[in-house]
Amino acid sequence: MIKKVLVANRGEIALRVMRTCREMGILSVAVYSDADRNSMHVRYADQAFHIGPSPSNESYLVIDKIIEAAKKSKADAIHPGYGFLSENAEFSDRCKKEGIIFIGPSSFSISNMGDKITARRTITKAGVPVVPGTTDPLTSDEDALKVVKEIGLPVMIKASAGGGGKGMRLVKTKEEIVPSLRAAKSEALAAFGDDTVYVEKYIESPHHIEFQILADQHGNVIHLFERECSVQRRHQKVIEETPSPLMNPKIREEMGKHAVDVARAAKYEGAGTIEFIVDDNLNYYFLEMNTRLQVEHPITERVVGIDLVREQINIANGKTLRYKQEELSQNGHAIECRIYAEDPDNNFLPSPGLIQHITEPLGFGVRHDGYVYEGYEIPIYYDPLISKLIVWGKTRLEAIERMKRALFAYKITGVKTSIKFLEKIMNTPDFVNGNYNTHFIEENKNFLEEIEKCQDDCKAMAIIAAFIDYNNRISQAQQSIQSDKNSSDWKMCNRKNSMTRL
Amino acid sequence: MALEINIDGNSSSVELLSRDGNQHQVAIDGKLYKVDLVMVEKGVYSIIYKNKSYNVELIQGREPKTYTINTLYNSYDIDIMDAEAKYLKGRKQDELDDDSSISSPMPGKVVKILVKIGDKVKAGDTVIIISAMKMESEYKVKSDRVIKDILVKEGDTIDGHQSLIIIE
Numbered sequence A: 001m002i003k004k005v006l007v008a009n010r011g012e013i014a015l016r017v018m019r020t021c022r023e024m025g026i027l028s029v030a031v032y033s034d035a036d037r038n039s040m041h042v043r044y045a046d047q048a049f050h051i052g053p054s055p056s057n058e059s060y061l062v063i064d065k066i067i068e069a070a071k072k073s074k075a076d077a078i079h080p081g082y083g084f085l086s087e088n089a090e091f092s093d094r095c096k097k098e099g100i101i102f103i104g105p106s107s108f109s110i111s112n113m114g115d116k117i118t119a120r121r122t123i124t125k126a127g128v129p130v131v132p133g134t135t136d137p138l139t140s141d142e143d144a145l146k147v148v149k150e151i152g153l154p155v156m157i158k159a160s161a162g163g164g165g166k167g168m169r170l171v172k173t174k175e176e177i178v179p180s181l182r183a184a185k186s187e188a189l190a191a192f193g194d195d196t197v198y199v200e201k202y203i204e205s206p207h208h209i210e211f212q213i214l215a216d217q218h219g220n221v222i223h224l225f226e227r228e229c230s231v232q233r234r235h236q237k238v239i240e241e242t243p244s245p246l247m248n249p250k251i252r253e254e255m256g257k258h259a260v261d262v263a264r265a266a267k268y269e270g271a272g273t274i275e276f277i278v279d280d281n282l283n284y285y286f287l288e289m290n291t292r293l294q295v296e297h298p299i300t301e302r303v304v305g306i307d308l309v310r311e312q313i314n315i316a317n318g319k320t321l322r323y324k325q326e327e328l329s330q331n332g333h334a335i336e337c338r339i340y341a342e343d344p345d346n347n348f349l350p351s352p353g354l355i356q357h358i359t360e361p362l363g364f365g366v367r368h369d370g371y372v373y374e375g376y377e378i379p380i381y382y383d384p385l386i387s388k389l390i391v392w393g394k395t396r397l398e399a400i401e402r403m404k405r406a407l408f409a410y411k412i413t414g415v416k417t418s419i420k421f422l423e424k425i426m427n428t429p430d431f432v433n434g435n436y437n438t439h440f441i442e443e444n445k446n447f448l449e450e451i452e453k454c455q456d457d458c459k460a461m462a463i464i465a466a467f468i469d470y471n472n473r474i475s476q477a478q479q480s481i482q483s484d485k486n487s488s489d490w491k492m493c494n495r496k497n498s499m500t501r502l
Numbered sequence B: 001m002a003l004e005i006n007i008d009g010n011s012s013s014v015e016l017l018s019r020d021g022n023q024h025q026v027a028i029d030g031k032l033y034k035v036d037l038v039m040v041e042k043g044v045y046s047i048i049y050k051n052k053s054y055n056v057e058l059i060q061g062r063e064p065k066t067y068t069i070n071t072l073y074n075s076y077d078i079d080i081m082d083a084e085a086k087y088l089k090g091r092k093q094d095e096l097d098d099d100s101s102i103s104s105p106m107p108g109k110v111v112k113i114l115v116k117i118g119d120k121v122k123a124g125d126t127v128i129i130i131s132a133m134k135m136e137s138e139y140k141v142k143s144d145r146v147i148k149d150i151l152v153k154e155g156d157t158i159d160g161h162q163s164l165i166i167i168e
Helices: A011-023 A040-044 A063-073 A089-097 A108-116 A116-125 A141-153 A174-194 A249-265 A298-304 A308-315 A397-407 A419-426 A444-449 A456-486 A489-501 B083-095
Strands: A006-009 A027-032 A045-049 A077-079 A155-158 A169-171 A197-201 A207-215 A221-233 A234-242 A270-278 A284-290 A333-340 A357-360 A368-369 A385-393 A411-413 B003-006 B010-020 B023-028 B031-041 B044-049 B052-062 B065-070 B075-081 B100-105 B108-113 B124-133 B135-140 B147-149 B163-167
Touching: A006 A063, A011 A027, A011 A040, A011 A308, A011 A368, A011 A385, A027 A040, A027 A063, A040 A357, A040 B010, A045 A063, A045 B023, A063 A089, A077 A308, A089 A108, A108 A116, A116 A249, A141 A155, A141 A197, A141 B083, A155 A174, A169 A174, A174 A197, A174 A397, A207 A249, A207 A284, A207 A308, A221 A249, A221 A298, A234 A298, A234 A419, A249 A270, A249 A284, A270 A308, A298 A308, A298 A333, A298 A385, A333 A397, A333 A419, A397 A419, A411 B052, A444 B023, A456 B003, A456 B010, A456 B023, A456 B031, A456 B044, A456 B052, A456 B065, A456 B075, B075 B083, B124 B163
Parallel strands: A006 A027, A006 A077, A027 A045
Antiparallel strands: A155 A169, A155 A197, A207 A221, A207 A270, A221 A234, A234 A333, A270 A284, A333 A385, A357 A411, A368 A385, B003 B010, B003 B075, B010 B023, B023 B031, B031 B044, B044 B052, B052 B065, B065 B075, B100 B163, B108 B124, B124 B135, B147 B163
């Protein structure tokens, strides 16, 4: 049985894992870099080990250092959190070799699902739909015409070596096929030195919907329903909710079954997530599997009523799953907002710095997973995520109203945050109506960027506050000069000493 | 005594007429405001004006007499223009014009410097890349310039608004 867990992470997720450890009577061990000496996870843990300089590739990403800390602390298990080493097959393997339990899947599952082409093959074998297309390179114009005809327009021509939108062409009509193919090829050659391109069905208005699964070491797999993650900016999730406003019971059951099939095909153990891309007509295709705990896992915990970290630890202990699929249901609605240290008025530039003041929202139905405190300086080396605000409501509308209330009460001074941008989203009609896909932020750009009109009084109040603050500081400064003149510490010390005859 | 305050580039004349505990009477460009104002937490003022409750956050700028002020939805940059500030501003303008150096608005780390002292760069050329919180930002020159001095090296940790490269 696991008695002591080393958490190979930092920030809010390290704390979140340690909270469950504490509930289970398990001791927790923190690791920290130079920049994280005064980080909250170090303060919360039972033990803490320094693992090197601030950059993560010299600390949190160095397998040897993590293993060394685990051995020194005599931890019997390592929880990797998300990011860093969480999806590193070599790390999972190394833990096993060192006789330390890795709270996560085997290296086989990680590498099997980590590689896109292998994953696609495994999934297709399991009978789960993948985005129609071919991973074989297109060789000639005739070949391209033939393949596109099979898949059906619109399609996306993509560079095999691609990334960053280069070598990518959207094809909507038959006439565009050949010119687009040539353009994509030459662009791919210029950008990556490789003109291999392939074709994939283009999903118009895509939704990003994922399923949470739990699998034990005895072949039992359950799913904990879906999470809707379509509110994204630059492919980064901003807001997640469950249930998805798009979903219906029939498709949910079908997708859930497929998610379980994927986990079985991957011989998966632990908590994992199956991501799907879904169109407006609820056609869905497997996208990828995340072999770790997700950032947005709390909304599932809230609606299903299961602590996922506790289940991860139970699974790692070799226990049988405590729940059967038919015992699980979704109760009410949960929404998560990610609070980032970034400036929404300035192209979302990261905004590290000193937290001068923080007021966290409280009250019925609110959960706040964070790690910063007053006087803490957010380092420049890591992810800008400050915290996650999770609310629950009986209905979706109630949850939205509660989120607005919680965001209103959430105050952080000292660094810029995305709070007001999130408030805007909560007020965007397309979001309120549940009518959105991954193009949401782009399509509502004007509404989201429009600055809330304040009466002239706001400006006057700002001026008055600055003016009075300045006046107060001037008079304080003058007072301290005054008192300096009247006394000297040396004199005081001498007087005190003569009184006590030292 | 009236004081000049710059808010988002516009200047206002502000005067404290009376003060009794939390009750303040302030005139802004001749308009009278009677407010109940109290600092409730470090850097946070609660103001009651015409029975409306405002929460105003003050963030001290990098220069002593500048503030960034947040009301519920709006953010303002404010400079207190007392005699000293006016003098410094006047002197600064003589010494440097606005675009004589490249700096980053946030703290971070120098990833790459793409120029050498003496290089001639064209408008839009990237001169330095700064990384903060896993995001890299490129800093470019706005017009054709010559690199006069480079004050940092690759790998250096930098502060926000610190001069990195001097151009002319």
